[in-house]
Amino acid sequence: MNGHVTADTLIARSNRLGADKKNTNFAGGNTSAKGQAQDPVTGEPVELMWVKGSGGDLGTLRETGLSVLRLDRMRALVDVYPGLDREDEMVAAFDYCLHGKGGATPSIDTAMHGLVNAAHVDHLHPDSGIAIATAADGEALTAKIFGGKVVWVPWRRPGFQLGLDIAAIQQANPEAIGCILGGHGITAWGDTSEECERNSLWIIDTAAAYIAEHGAAEPFGAKVEGFEALPEAERRARAAALAPTIRGLASHDKPMVGHFTDSEAVLEFLSREKLAALAALGTSCPDHFLRTKVKPLVLDLPATASVEDQISRLHELHEAYRADYRAYYEAHADADSPAMRGADPLIVLIPGVGMFSYGANKQTARVAGEFYVNAINVMRGAEALSTYAPISDAEKFRIEYWALEEAKLQRLPKPKSHQGRIAFVTGAASGIGKAIATRLAAEGACVVVADLDLEKAQAAAAELGSSDVAVGIAANVADAEAVRAAMDAAVLAFGGVDLVVNNAGLSLSKPLLETTEKDWDLQHDVMAKGSFLVSKAAAKALIEQGMGGDIIYISSKNSVFAGPNNIAYSATKADQAHQVRLLAVELGEYGVRVNGINPDGVVRGSGIFASGWGANRAATYGVNEEDLGQFYANRTILKREVVPENVADAVYVLTGPELSRTTGLHIPVDSGVAAAFLR
Template sequence: MSTQEAGSRLTNLWDKARAAGMSEPELLLYRSNLLGSDKRVTNYGGGNTSAKVMQKDPLTGETVEVLWVKGSGGDVGTIRMDGFATLYMDKLRALKGLYRGVDFEDEMVGYLPHCTFNLNARAASIDTPLHAYVPKKHVDHMHPDAIIAIAASANSKALTQQIFGGEIGWLPWKRPGFELGLWLETFCLENPQAKGVVLESHGLFTWADDAESCYGLTVDVINRAIAWFETETAGKAIFGGERHKALAARERRAVAARLMPAIRGMVSEEAHMVGHFDDSDAVLQFVCGKDMEALAALGTSCPDHFLRTKIRPLVVDFDPAKPDVAATLESLKPAVEGYRKDYAAYYDRCKHADSPALRDPNAIVYLVPGVGMITFAKDKATARISGEFYTNAINVMRGASTVSTYVGLPEQEAFDIEYWLLEEAKLQRMPKPKSLAGRIAVVTGGAGGIGSATAARLLSEGACVVLADIDETALASAADNLAGRHGKDVVRTVQMNVTDEAAVIAAYAEIAVEFGGIDIVVSNAGIASSAPVEETSLELWNRNLAILSTGYFLVAREAFKVLRQQAIGGSVIFIASKNGLAASPNASAYCTAKASEIHLARCLALEGADAGIRVNVVNPDAVLRGSKIWSGEWLDQRASTYKTDKEGLEEMYRQRSMLKRSVLPEDVAEATYFFASEASSKSTGNIINVDAGNVQAFTR
């Protein structure tokens, strides 16, 4: 019953020494973070916590009762003090006199700002009345898999009584809002001995008079449910028993790598989507089960689940016993189109006169028998979290279908929450996406100065970035730095020797599994050599051509395969050199290879245009800072060629330029971002020189 080891119990993590001396709001924060640290308790963004605190009114100086409750859109696991809404309890109680009934639920949310305490700017959520009217100081509302498995069973009321007796009550399904808050108040007043309540198809409420007791009670109730399911499901067939055998891990990833770019291309018409792959044990048990398709068709139960995953997933036609990925790819397009039509029909059946317009009709969750689960969303974190939510739904279905009959939320109820005007208003308040939101980039030579600066620039505009480099140590260091600044979800690494065909092919497969495909390819891997032609060995000549010409060819060729499969365009950017246009003394191998690179880009621009694949070149010159190629013999060689020392070389390059300015990695990154962005959507086959001005490198 968990996303971790099945049947494992929650641990009471309360530290009395740490909690000693905390104020009531600080104890609420501590309790919230502990509860949110375990996905068996609630998933990201799910659940609410609250405390009723006596505080000094900043206006009157009197001591008043204040409700501290998780604010709208927050996450209990990561919330901080400024994430809680604060409201006067006397004003919240006064709202009962304004309530006109269930047909006027939404207008009550508009009154909540009038109850704000101490000018707190944090918006109160629609769950505020659920906490306000429970006559206890501390309230937890969680979405534990084990409890929702009870709540989503056909006989959930009887199961609740069987497991908890009168200690935990039961209430039928009611959409969150003011009416449900009044229901909870009535239940508490009529059942003073109760310590909590199971909400049908929703979750768990528990309450106590102090923070530690409330936390301990929540953990205990969930553990009791986990223990009961462990006993009741022992020896029983899960999901109807096994229908499929899961493929080996490497084979699962190989199948996902082929499917994900195809799906991504089909679902990215309105906005570029990012993918996530999950083949955890819980997911594999479900996708291999005999009842998987029937259960998946019933849809999810808890509102928090389907708001993240849509009401139901798309089951991909794949037989792991006779794996035929080509046939599956052929079947995907009609399957995706069929899902869209079904979703549009669901919208038409359930819509109201004032419903928001139809949203993206594509599936979010894709279940592949014997392989795992694929999810797509507008960013990596949302794709990952959507997968986590569906894993919670799987755990719920596992428990409910084993001990009873699983029941999804009625279609109209699901629609009314999915297209709730308050949910729509929340969506409209979300910030405008960044310019590269949903884009996936790979940067070769990603551990170097230009590579890491380019990655940082793309990440700052919302892209997911894969750093590729042959230097594993430098790669790990660069990735840690970027992940620390931009988050772990959006940064990945692949060790890649661009001259190794198999390594390049494998790298793109890894990128497909991690993010779903590719949009931006920055070919930046490089070396530099300096020697008079009569001292240039064949090995040195071939090494330059292998990395700077053949390597760029291999990286581009494999990119084209993915980009054409996705059919949503793309941008390939070669980081070449001024030396590809202007000859330089004692560098014939390097200059020739760079010239080859530039002409390859022109050829690819011709070939990619029909598919919306743009290919452009950035030509830097003399980027000394942070560049790995300037840390070895090349630096000594160039200093010798120009009769200066290491310290004087940068100044020499600066004075040689027309603008008398140094070229930095960030300057190259900015030009690269231009070619990656929609700002250059009408440009292909072009070159930008980032060299502070060099007349020999003029392209005309």
């Protein structure tokens, strides 16, 4: 068999299975195919196995995500297997079975695929299959639902011994097409890729159909008064009000990005009488609890309670959660265990409102929420047929603090300077604001692109990446209610806010006698008042989070330089400049730093200059508009034009780790305008 055809066939099957979340969760499960290829050294045929490597996702798997192993060497490991107490050593042995450069790092499940006597193997984590796997009488249910076609494999931590277990059970049950792995998931096999995929789907669909037909109508029990879902608008408002507090609690040990979910499945689970008991049991499938922690934090107050009471109770519950997690760690850790990684919850459940999930970045936070929805589905299925009985805390600990899991974490790339930070940038659909948003996203921040024009804001956000990187929202900074709504949207998108850039602005170039009261009010509403409103809304969230933060004002050299014919613009820039000083003093006790940037005229890419300001300034100075940028450059000490990216660089430096003790500062980004030197 041609190896490339085998890999292509495997990738196509993997992508189809991974595209439907009923089959497996994101980054969960693995697939394999065995076939022949020519040994480039001997020219002889060699039997190989292509298997999804460590990490990655079936739905997006590519050839680079496959490990390629010589099957004869992989199976020869059975003869040198040192036993269960030393099975972790076998993972390093896989490296000596690789063919050529070997591709991706082999996963812990490699033995399962290599030792099962079938050309094609799928190991998946479907909700329906895990529901059977975590039912108290899962073994009996497996026989009842599937007959002899699917066999039960008692819980065993993934590894070489599990591969031996499955291979032995397959040999003893030649009519079987797969197995239910107790507490874990399913494995299926077949002689062809098509047969393997068909068998996987049959197990998944048969389990789901049986649960639907034979399951109890209300597996989570009766509804609890006061815990029902709030109306959508009220629910979202309550979520936004609680989000900063919850993020601060979840970030006690290290900063986290958040994700909010108020799907029907979540709200229904939160409204039922079994919520507390089932949540306390935690999740079972390793893929689930590695991303959600062993159990969530559950608010035990009704949705009708006041925000103040809920916040107070959340603080109490957080202290209890941390103590409970430390007790869990100390009960199961030994001298060789990795240090405790953190005691904060990754899943927080608020009845009537929804679920907050957390991670080091937005994708991780979102996926953690998706995994807990998987867990809810699993609990529903298990309770519908039997009793939900996940693996023990001791077994969970063996996986959560597994040396192999720790090694995987250590291989993660070093985080970028702004990873885990959430930036809110106004006027970010063009010019300086867009350059700032682009730079912050490149440095790992999640970015809220806020602009008066929603369509342009969304387009600018899309250029930065998926919604895990940036979102575009409408924000009229001159309207207090619009600013509040924009900040609520930001905290619901990413869990909170850390870094605010007051960049939105406009400019009217007129001498005093031609400047109308309307001109004056417009300039001050957008920049002086707008910055005040945005800073006020941001400060509320920043203070509630308790994580410090940054507020940056994009002021102007005109805040100190008396240029001609711009009384309204320059006066409001001076207002912004003093807001920096005032807020630096007021917010310092909360760890919030407030700094400003004073650019010279940024012509290239500027929305302000393109809207008429450039033409007016060019006329004022008696130069052609296309020469205005060079005119500004020529009057500076460095004789270099200032562009939006120069301002973005200053924001990056001011909000990065190097200037952590700097607040109340104005940085000139003007190539050196002596008349604007700060004194």
